[in-house]
Amino acid sequence: MDERDETPRAGRCAIVGRPNVGKSTLMNRMLGQRLAIATPKPGTTRTAILGVCSIERPPTQIAFVDTPGLLTPRSALHEVLVEQAQLGLAEADVIVFLTESPSDTRGDKPNLEVRDADRPALAMLDGLKTPVILAVSKVDRLKNKQLLLPFLEAYQALRPFVAVVPVSAQRGVNLDALTKEIRAHLPEGLLYDDPEFLTDRPTRFFVGEMIREAVLRHVQKEVPYGAAVLIDRMEEGPMTRIHATIVVEKDGHKGIVIGKGGERLKTIGTEARQAIEQFLDCRVHLELWVKVIEGWTADPTKARRLATEGQS
Ligand SMILES: Nc1nc2c(ncn2[C@@H]2O[C@H](COP(=O)(O)OP(=O)(O)OP(=O)(O)O)[C@@H](O)[C@H]2O)c(=O)[nH]1
Ligand SMILES: [Mg+2]
Structure with a gap:
């Protein structure tokens, strides 16, 4: 970035795209810390999550x-996800539309066409006056970088983008270039007095998310999509005590989360506790329960409550 440019700039930057393209990983990398959970399973993020990146020179606050x-909603839970993404878009000064780079690292012929799965996300940008940056994630998976050109052109033929930036959040590729493009579209002035301000979500929200992340990492097939976490009790102190319930949507899923002789739940608990200890920087005592709320992802009221639990 041009460090001679001392104009303070700040504003909101929404990161949108189809599931699993690396939105949360990108935000975490830009923030320099793991705030949003990220897993190989699509549908990991369920709400719009604020993460403020403060840069000293030139003075910049990007409220990601x-x-x-x-995606095209097929359940009450999906409707909530789309609604949350819309909330994120509503007040954005600039939007990063993220799609995934074609890959040639597994010997397969890279597909250079616009992905059909991107269309619901692209459609949501229609009619918005907000500038949109096209970012292509996971470029570490493409050896022949020349192939990016026709891929980018295919997207640019669909709608105007104010900039195009291929990135790799995992390898830290081109993130400065992305920051520079975002900054160029932010209004002058600063948003936050506290340069350390990171997010508006309470601690218990992130605690719940870290438990859900551990669940997502250890269960397969349809079980993760019907998993939610409720924090029943949280007493902060030198040793923080947390009681939480993992909610599943079918009877059969309960046994899967618990595992043979309780082994899987024990592993989930240990992993979640370690992540929470690192996040809170203190010792944690975590107790987990598993409960069935039959078909909650299909029920609009329950889906809204369970997907957005702990937001404020
Ligand atoms: N190779 C590679 N993998 C990445 C990169 N960024 C993210 N991933 C992986 O992509 C998967 C999805 O990442 P997330 O950040 O959870 O993706 P997301 O877009 O937030 O997904 P949803 O919240 O489900 O919409 C994870 O397994 C990440 O490790 C990258 O730069 N390179
Ligand atoms: Mg995510």
Whole structure:
């Protein structure tokens, strides 16, 4: 970035795209810390999550809003995810539309066409006056970088983008270039007095998310999509005590989360506790329960409550 440019700039930058393209990983990398959970399973993020990135020179505050992956809704839970992504878009000064780079690292022929799965996300940008940056994630998976050109052109033929930036959040590729493009579209002035301000979500929200992340990492097939976490009790202190319930949507899923002789729940608990200890920087005592709320992802009221639990 041009460090001679001393104009303070700040504003909101929504990161949108189809599920699993690396939106949360990108936001975390830009923030320099793991705030939003990220897993190999699509549908990981369920709400719009604020993460403020403060840069000293030139003075810049980028209020990132990580959003749930956009898809054509097929359940009440999906409707909530789309609604949350829309919330993220609503007040954005600039939007990063993230799609995934074609890959040639597994010997397969890279597909250089616009992905159909991107269309619901692209459609949501229609009619918005907000500038949109096209970012292509995971470029570490493409050896022949020349192939990016026709891929980018295919997207640029669909709608105007104010900039195009291929990135790799995992390897830290081109993130400065992305920051520079975002900054160029932010209004002058600063948003936050406290240069350390990171997010508006309470600690218990992140605690719940870290438990859900551990669940997502250890269960397969349809079980993760019907998993939610409720924090029943949290007493902060030198040793923070947390009681939480993992909610699943089918009877059969309960046994899967618990595992043979309780082994899987024990592993989930240990992993979640370690992540929470690192996040809170203190010792944690975590107790987990598993409960069935039959078909909650299909029920609009329950889906809204369970997907957005702990937001404020
Ligand atoms: N190779 C590679 N993998 C990445 C990169 N960024 C993210 N990933 C992986 O992509 C997967 C999805 O990442 P997330 O950040 O959870 O993706 P998301 O877009 O937030 O997904 P949803 O919240 O489900 O919409 C994870 O397994 C990440 O480790 C990258 O730069 N390179
Ligand atoms: Mg995510």
